[in-house]
Amino acid sequence: xxxxxxxxxxxxxxxxxxxxxxxxxxxxxxxxxxxxxxxxxxxxxxxxxxxxxxxxxxxxxxxxxxxxxxxxxxxxxxxxxxxxxxxxxxxxxxxxxxxxxxxxxxxxxxxxxxxxxxxxxxxxxxxxxxxxxxxxxxxxxxxxxxxxxxxxxxxxxxxxxxxxxxxxxxxxxxxxxxxxxxxxxxxxxxxxxxxxxxxxxxxxxxxxxxxxxxxxxxxxxxxxxxxxxxxxxxxxxxxxxxxxxxxxxxxxxxxxxxxxxxxxxxxxxxxxxxxxxxxxxxxxxxxxxxxxxxxxxxxxxxxxxxxxxxxxxxxxxxxxxxxxxxxxxxxxxxxxxxxxxxxxxxxxxxxxxxxxxxxxxxxxxxxxxxxxxxxxxxxxxxxxxxxxxxxxxxxxxxxxxxxxxxxxxxxxxxxxxxxxxxxxxxxxxxxxxxxxxxxxxxxxxxxxxxxxxxxxxxxxxxxxxxxxxxxxxxxxxxxxxxxxxxxxxxxxxxxxxxxxxxxxxxxxxxxxxxxxxxxxxxxxxxxxxxxxxxxxxxxxxxxxxxxxxxxxxxxxxxxxxxxxxxxxxxxxxxxxxxxxxxxxxxxxxxxxxxxxxxxxxxxxxxxxxxxxxxxxxxxxxxxxxxxxxxxxxxxxxxxxxxxxxxxxxxxxxxxxxxxxxxxxxxxxxxxxxxxxxxxxxxxxxxxxxxxxxxxxxxxxxxxxxxxxxxxxxxxxxxxxxxxxxxxxxxxxxxxxxxxxxxxxxxxxxxxxxxxxxxxxxxxxxxxxxxxxxxxxxxxxxxxxxxxxxxxxxxxxxxxxxxxxxxxxxxxxxxxxxxxxxxxxxxxxxxxxxxxxxx
Numbered sequence: 001x002x003x004x005x006x007x008x009x010x011x012x013x014x015x016x017x018x019x020x021x022x023x024x025x026x027x028x029x030x031x032x033x034x035x036x037x038x039x040x041x042x043x044x045x046x047x048x049x050x051x052x053x054x055x056x057x058x059x060x061x062x063x064x065x066x067x068x069x070x071x072x073x074x075x076x077x078x079x080x081x082x083x084x085x086x087x088x089x090x091x092x093x094x095x096x097x098x099x100x101x102x103x104x105x106x107x108x109x110x111x112x113x114x115x116x117x118x119x120x121x122x123x124x125x126x127x128x129x130x131x132x133x134x135x136x137x138x139x140x141x142x143x144x145x146x147x148x149x150x151x152x153x154x155x156x157x158x159x160x161x162x163x164x165x166x167x168x169x170x171x172x173x174x175x176x177x178x179x180x181x182x183x184x185x186x187x188x189x190x191x192x193x194x195x196x197x198x199x200x201x202x203x204x205x206x207x208x209x210x211x212x213x214x215x216x217x218x219x220x221x222x223x224x225x226x227x228x229x230x231x232x233x234x235x236x237x238x239x240x241x242x243x244x245x246x247x248x249x250x251x252x253x254x255x256x257x258x259x260x261x262x263x264x265x266x267x268x269x270x271x272x273x274x275x276x277x278x279x280x281x282x283x284x285x286x287x288x289x290x291x292x293x294x295x296x297x298x299x300x301x302x303x304x305x306x307x308x309x310x311x312x313x314x315x316x317x318x319x320x321x322x323x324x325x326x327x328x329x330x331x332x333x334x335x336x337x338x339x340x341x342x343x344x345x346x347x348x349x350x351x352x353x354x355x356x357x358x359x360x361x362x363x364x365x366x367x368x369x370x371x372x373x374x375x376x377x378x379x380x381x382x383x384x385x386x387x388x389x390x391x392x393x394x395x396x397x398x399x400x401x402x403x404x405x406x407x408x409x410x411x412x413x414x415x416x417x418x419x420x421x422x423x424x425x426x427x428x429x430x431x432x433x434x435x436x437x438x439x440x441x442x443x444x445x446x447x448x449x450x451x452x453x454x455x456x457x458x459x460x461x462x463x464x465x466x467x468x469x470x471x472x473x474x475x476x477x478x479x480x481x482x483x484x485x486x487x488x489x490x491x492x493x494x495x496x497x498x499x500x501x502x503x504x505x506x507x508x509x510x511x512x513x514x515x516x517x518x519x520x521x522x523x524x525x526x527x528x529x530x531x532x533x534x535x536x537x538x539x540x541x542x543x544x545x546x547x548x549x550x551x552x553x554x555x556x557x558x559x560x561x562x563x564x565x566x567x568x569x570x571x572x573x574x575x576x577x578x579x580x581x582x583x584x585x586x587x588x589x590x591x592x593x594x595x596x597x598x599x600x601x602x603x604x605x606x607x608x609x610x611x612x613x614x615x616x617x618x619x620x621x622x623x624x625x626x627x628x629x630x631x632x633x634x635x636x637x638x639x640x641x642x643x644x645x646x647x648x649x650x651x652x653x654x655x656x657x658x659x660x661x662x663x664x665x666x667x668x669x670x671x672x673x674x675x676x677x678x679x680x681x682x683x684x685x686x687x688x689x690x691x692x693x694x695x696x697x698x699x700x701x702x703x704x705x706x707x708x709x710x711x712x713x714x715x716x717x718x719x720x721x722x723x724x725x726x727x728x729x730x731x732x733x734x735x736x737x738x739x740x741x742x743x744x745x746x747x748x749x750x751x752x753x754x755x756x757x758x759x760x761x762x763x764x765x766x767x768x769x770x771x772x773x774x775x776x777x778x779x780x781x782x783x784x785x786x787x788x789x790x791x792x793x794x795x796x797x798x799x800x801x802x803x804x805x806x807x808x809x810x811x812x813x814x815x816x817x818x819x820x821x822x823x824x825x826x827x828x829x830x831x832x833x834x835x836x837x838x
Contacts, residue, residue, distance in 0.1 A: 001169045002168055003166065004166050005165040008181065012185050012197070026188070030480060037167055044133070047077075048101050048105055048133075050099065050152050055070045055094060056069050059119055065088065067086070069086075074151070086121050092145050099143075101128055102124070107132055108133065135245070160245060166250075177381065183270055186448075201387075202387055203390075204389075211227055212285065213283075213409070214286070214409050216411045216413075217286060218288055222311065222354050223355075226409065226411075227348055227351075228349040228390070228392070228405070229348050262349075271387075274321065276331040277334060278347055290310040290312045292307065294306040294319055296322065296328050311323040313328075323352070323354050324352075324359035324373055325368055325370055333347065351385040352385060356376055381463050384464070417460050419459065422474050423456060424456070427474070444459055447481075449461060513665050514658065517657075517658065521587055522569060522586045523588065526568075527560065528568070538679070546594065547560035549561075561624070562593065563594060564592060573715060573716075582635075583638075584636055588631055593626055600622040627726070629726060630724050635715070635720070651718065652686070663690070663733075666726070673761055679721070681707070699728040705719045750802075752800070753799070753800040753801075756796070756797060756799060769803065772825070772826060773805070773824035774823065
């Protein structure tokens with residue numbers, strides 16, 4: 001909601017020294033979100049004056065029409081002589097009053113004006129359009145043509161109200177009253193402790209039997225409908241400058257006098273209105289629900305098929321408007337245009353109150369959001385309808401020369417004001433501050449409530465605040481008006497032992513470990529489209545293909561919850577490479593979702609008490625299984641080239657090492673063996689296992705992605721990935737991170753080179769060496785793989801390992817280290833057929 005400070009001052013006598021920034025600070029303190037204060041005309045410098053066009057000479061020989069004009073600017077140029085100006089616009093004629101900027105002036109944007117030669121003539125200034133003055137859209141996109149009675153030489157800055165401050169307020173869904181100057185003025189008056197001149201407090205005639213006939217068939221959808229008629233409108237009447245300028249400042253485009261007046265009153269009072277061409281309305285105006293399949297052409301020229309829940313305005317022909325959203329084209333107000341005979345001279349004014357939910361659903365169903373629907377769905381003051389209709393009638397009589405009919409129609413569904421009983425000390429308990437009864441009563445009365453009672457207050461809520469429904473709402477009003485900044489800051493004292501759970505600490509350790517290894521965390525939406533499973537090359541019966549689908553997904557292209565983290569991570573990798581990133585290492589930890597075998601109905605939990613453990617357990621049992629996974633993706637260089645060396649690209653071994661890093665943080669021993677699964681290259685895929693309760697369990701895979709997957713997903717070549725089930729790792733681990741043991745005794749290193757058949761995995765040889773070496777083995781590392789048929793034999797390879805032995809309590813002898821090495825080699829030979837090389 002844009003609120004000009006000049007308009008606000010009409011209803012609140014703010015101190016002359018108060019600026020828009022000062023008002024912004026006050027309103028923010030009162031709980032309104034004032035996002036910006038726009039300074040209109042801050043860089044505008046005169047002379048900017050009214051001029052009358054005396055002559056127009058059409059210049060020939062140029063690619064576009066050019067006119068050489070003489071303009072009377074009075075004494076503004078210091079000489080009284082006509083001002084010579086070159087202009088390319090065509091929407092003005094001799095005798096028109098226009099806005100002229102003279103040499104020495106500065107227009108918005110820092111554009112300085114000086115006399116200059118152009119198109120063979122010297123132009124002493126410029127004839128201005130609304131865009132050049134920063135006034136906003138007036139619908140013409142041409143030169144400003146002022147009313148004929150405007151005096152030449154008059155200061156146009158003051159005339160057009162070009163200097164002002166506009167507050168831009170982000171109105172929350174519960175404060176529909178602040179979608180009007182009236183509502184913001186009320187909040188400003190409260191913030192400054194000043195009286196409010198309520199523009200809705202005007203004399204309104206009582207309803208009678210002579211008004212335009214109205215029949216409301218759905219009093220729930222429309223509980224109030226006021227209709228007034230004005231006749232004898234002058235077809236040539238135009239919106240005055242003050243009216244168009246105010247509409248432009250609040251962000252609305254002037255259209256025609258009747259429409260501009262209804263928009264003006266809506267912005268002023270917050271009550272949406274609609275004006276019908278009386279000659280186009282046939283018979284009684286009705287309010288009812290639409291019949292399924294009915295059609296209506298709205299003011300935007302679109303034919304819409306109506307839904308049975310749509311609330312519509314009708315005449316004897318059928319629908320003529322979507323209630324609270326937009327009127328119909330068949331009763332549109334006609335401007336005078338070229339033919340004054342076609343202009344509207346009689347109008348019926350509608351000021352009604354419609355059900356907020358009905359309007360919101362209709363607007364979204366037809367994708368037709370309007371200023372009217374925006375207000376109705378947030379709450380409109382029903383008591384302001386009659387005043388808004390009267391204000392519209394008064395302006396039409398004043399500005400268009402119309403005559404108000406004596407008939408006044410008002411259809412009202414009986415209703416009682418909303419009353420809330422609240423203890424006087426309830427705001428004190430909510431805020432933890434002692435306000436006292438007098439402060440509570442005073443603040444509620446400032447909001448507009450009627451308050452009675454002593455210890456127990458009976459509060460009648462004002463009609464413009466439908467959001468006040470319970471005692472906590474009233475407490476919030478007291479607290480915000482007393483100032484949120486005045487609430488004491490008190491940190492809660494949590495009891496001991498209520499910190500992070502072991503599971504949460506594990507997940508944080510894993511994230512820190514991966515970040516320390518050079519990975520960057522990427523958080524992705526937990527949604528996917530099922531076509532990605534084909535792109536990943538998963539089998540038709542793969543359990544990962546079983547998904548939980550959403551009833552109302554954010555995107556129809558991704559209607560399911562993810563069962564793997566890879567699609568989101570690979571999508572992030574693709575976006576980054578598409579934007580120039582080449583050396584990438586990303587990771588994510590998050591939940592995946594698997595549907596349960598048995599579907600269970602979810603019951604409604606109670607809200608008047610804490611749910612029982614059984615009710616919570618039943619709810620959890622109906623939810624999908626949600627294990628937490630960790631995944632990484634890599635591409636490009638893993639080690640950068642430079643003066644220190646050549647660097648190297650990321651490969652499958654880096655993905656496996658990331659899995660080992662995660663397993664180490666979980667305290668789990670990870671078994672790595674050759675595997676084959678879905679998106680991974682069959683020759684460069686590692687199957688990752690842990691031992692749980694004595695049985696091996698596959699917890700993930702790592703390696704290089706298959707070329708077909710890389711091509712299908714648009715990824716860089718040699719992209720690598722890893723994904724692990726963290727819950728399974730946690731189950732297999734000891735859960736307690738252990739610090740490494742440090743011995744003060746020296747290490748004994750023994751190297752062995754073992755010859756095995758090529759199909760034998762190095763991991764099996766390593767496991768046998770580790771088991772055979774016993775407790776003295778501190779670490780084992782594969783440092784060389786050698787293949788030579790002449791030296792080793794056909795189908796054989798050599799694996800060279802460095803074994804480090806150390807005792808915690810003594811220095812090992814050569815014999816002890818050699819004995820441990822021999823035992824390791826013996827067991828490796830027994831299990832894998834390995835023999836010492838040479």
